[in-house]
Amino acid sequence: MNRDKELANILNDCLERLLQGETIEQCLQDYPQYAGEIEPLLQTAVAAKKALAIQPGAEFKARARYQLQSVLKEAKPSRGLPLLSWQPRWAPALAIGLAFLLAGSGTVAAAGNSMPDSPLYPVKLATEQAQLGLTFSDIGKAKVYVELADKRVAEITYMVNQGKPEEIEATVQRLNNHLAMIVSLSLVEGAAPGEPPAEEAAPRLMQTPAAGVAEAPAPQLAETPAAEPAPEEAAKETPEQAEAKAKLKELLKQNKNIHPAVLRALLDEVPDSAKPALRQAIADAEENYQKALEALDDEDGEDEQGKKRHGEEGD
Amino acid sequence: MQEEQSLTHRARQGDKEAFAQLYENYFDKIYRYVVLKIGKADAEDVTQQVFIKALQAIASFKWQGIPFSAWLFRIAHNQVVDYLRKEKKVIKVPLNESSSRSDSDPQQMAERSLDIEQLISATRQLTRAQREVIGLRFAGELSVAETARVMSKSEGAIKALQHSAIVALRKTMSRTGNNEQG
Numbered sequence: 001m002n003r004d005k006e007l008a009n010i011l012n013d014c015l016e017r018l019l020q021g022e023t024i025e026q027c028l029q030d031y032p033q034y035a036g037e038i039e040p041l042l043q044t045a046v047a048a049k050k051a052l053a054i055q056p057g058a059e060f061k062a063r064a065r066y067q068l069q070s071v072l073k074e075a076k077p078s079r080g081l082p083l084l085s086w087q088p089r090w091a092p093a094l095a096i097g098l099a100f101l102l103a104g105s106g107t108v109a110a111a112g113n114s115m116p117d118s119p120l121y122p123v124k125l126a127t128e129q130a131q132l133g134l135t136f137s138d139i140g141k142a143k144v145y146v147e148l149a150d151k152r153v154a155e156i157t158y159m160v161n162q163g164k165p166e167e168i169e170a171t172v173q174r175l176n177n178h179l180a181m182i183v184s185l186s187l188v189e190g191a192a193p194g195e196p197p198a199e200e201a202a203p204r205l206m207q208t209p210a211a212g213v214a215e216a217p218a219p220q221l222a223e224t225p226a227a228e229p230a231p232e233e234a235a236k237e238t239p240e241q242a243e244a245k246a247k248l249k250e251l252l253k254q255n256k257n258i259h260p261a262v263l264r265a266l267l268d269e270v271p272d273s274a275k276p277a278l279r280q281a282i283a284d285a286e287e288n289y290q291k292a293l294e295a296l297d298d299e300d301g302e303d304e305q306g307k308k309r310h311g312e313e314g315d
Numbered sequence: 316m317q318e319e320q321s322l323t324h325r326a327r328q329g330d331k332e333a334f335a336q337l338y339e340n341y342f343d344k345i346y347r348y349v350v351l352k353i354g355k356a357d358a359e360d361v362t363q364q365v366f367i368k369a370l371q372a373i374a375s376f377k378w379q380g381i382p383f384s385a386w387l388f389r390i391a392h393n394q395v396v397d398y399l400r401k402e403k404k405v406i407k408v409p410l411n412e413s414s415s416r417s418d419s420d421p422q423q424m425a426e427r428s429l430d431i432e433q434l435i436s437a438t439r440q441l442t443r444a445q446r447e448v449i450g451l452r453f454a455g456e457l458s459v460a461e462t463a464r465v466m467s468k469s470e471g472a473i474k475a476l477q478h479s480a481i482v483a484l485r486k487t488m489s490r491t492g493n494n495e496q497g
Contacts, residue, residue, distance in 0.1 A: 004475065004478070005471070005474075005475065007478060008471075008474040008475045008477065008478035009474060011474075011477070011478050011481065012459060012474045012477060012478075015452075015477075040485060041478075041481045041482060041485060044481055044484055044485040044488065045453070045481050047429040047488075048429060048434055048449065048453055048481075048484060049453050050429065051429040051430055051431050051433065051434040052347050052351065052431065052434065052453050052454050054346075054347060054350060054431055055343060056342070056343065056346045056358075056359065056362070057359075060359045061342070064342070064359070064362070064363045064366075065338075067363065068335070068338060068363075068366055068367070068370070069335070071367060071370060072331045072334065072335070072370070161360060161363070
């Protein structure tokens with residue numbers, strides 16, 4: 001074996017042993033005749049390794065993980081469309097029909113991954129509205145809006161990363177509308193029988209969309225909360241409803257923690273013109289997720305009180 | 316390795332949790348590799364792009380003797396090459412600026428501490444193959460065998476490149492220290 005090859009092997013052996021936790025001195029004891037040549041190289045290698053002990057920023061890691069999760073979510077085949085075999089009321093069916101007439105089913109599938117800068121994006125929005133039209137319960141609708149809010153945050157992140165701030169404001173506006181709907185539907189769900197839903201979130205529902213916001217077909221189907229449940233319906237919560245509500249609360253808690261953090265991380269990267277909208281979205285996300293959770297918790301509290309009351313009556 | 320093979324197999328079948336686990340396992344390593352190649356400024360975007368590409372291509376990945384790590388670092392290498400070509404960017408970190416420390420003994424400087432900008436500057440003096448070996452072995456923490464797979468070379472050739480790269484790095488660092496003193 002020539003000397004260079006031997007040196008290369010010894011150096012590599014020592015590097016591997018350093019990685020296993022040995023010291024330079026320990027390794028050189030096995031190669032005393034090469035110590036003079038190998039030691040300085042090992043010191044350089046150790047210095048280089050230390051210099052490379054850098055970590056990506058925590059905010060970047062959180063944002064990157066979030067973005068990837070969004071891509072993973074989008075990657076799944078849409079399972080919403082087989083719901084067409086249900087018995088849709090005429091209006092949601094019309095909405096779906098319009099979406100298909102406009103786009104064709106292949107296009108709709110392709111549009112699922114599209115971002116606001118894509119020509120297919122309006123198809124994606126139309127499909128979302130169709131999905132809302134097919135969801136009849138308040139809890140179900142609220143859950144869909146929570147998922148849509150998640151998509152909007154991913155889209156905002158994508159647009160910032162792509163350096164295309166022009167769509168950010170419109171997407172933020174959509175996000176804010178979704179957040180308002182989540183609160184409104186949670187309040188309806190959480191309202192005591194006979195009590196009208198709180199109106200504080202309602203004005204935003206009627207906000208005029210920002211310029212350039214592509215509205216999906218038949219927005220009134222989705223943007224109007226379902227009718228208030230009759231008292232007797234509200235009083236009887238099935239196990240399925242309870243489970244759906246628990247899932248909704250879980251999603252709300254996740255989004256409450258993640259969305260404001262992700263949006264805040266983007267603040268430094270957007271142009272000044274987009275910052276007010278983003279700040280508003282952060283404030284809205286913090287406020288509205290909390291409100292929605294409180295609304296659902298209130299109802300749980302009343303349920304507990306109701307059970308307690310029944311128990312006392314039984315005594 | 317067995318566990319990674321299983322994760323990769325599951326990821327290929329569309330198991331998102333498996334892909335997420337691979338992502339967690341390699342994220343920091345890919346980031347360090349990219350930083351060493353292009354600097355910190357755009358490393359985050361390029362790192363994320365590597366994983367998006369990997370996600371898009373995972374279904375076509377076949378183990379067949381090529382470990383996942385080698386496949387992923389090839390994607391990272393290609394992304395870096397694309398980035399440098401598109402942006403026509405050359406990493407310019409002035410040696411004097413990045414090495415503005417007051418160590419009195421230049422020989423010892425390389426042995427004490429080195430920050431990432433100094434290391435990036437120093438690796439710019441290496442050949443492309445030497446730089447790649449340093450990136451894969453030290454930043455990517457690949458084994459000699461994995462590095463050999465990524466670079467399509469023998470393990471002996473990788474050890475030789477690693478040796479010559481460290482010798483060159485040491486010379487560069489010593490020279491920088493001498494220049495600074497002079």
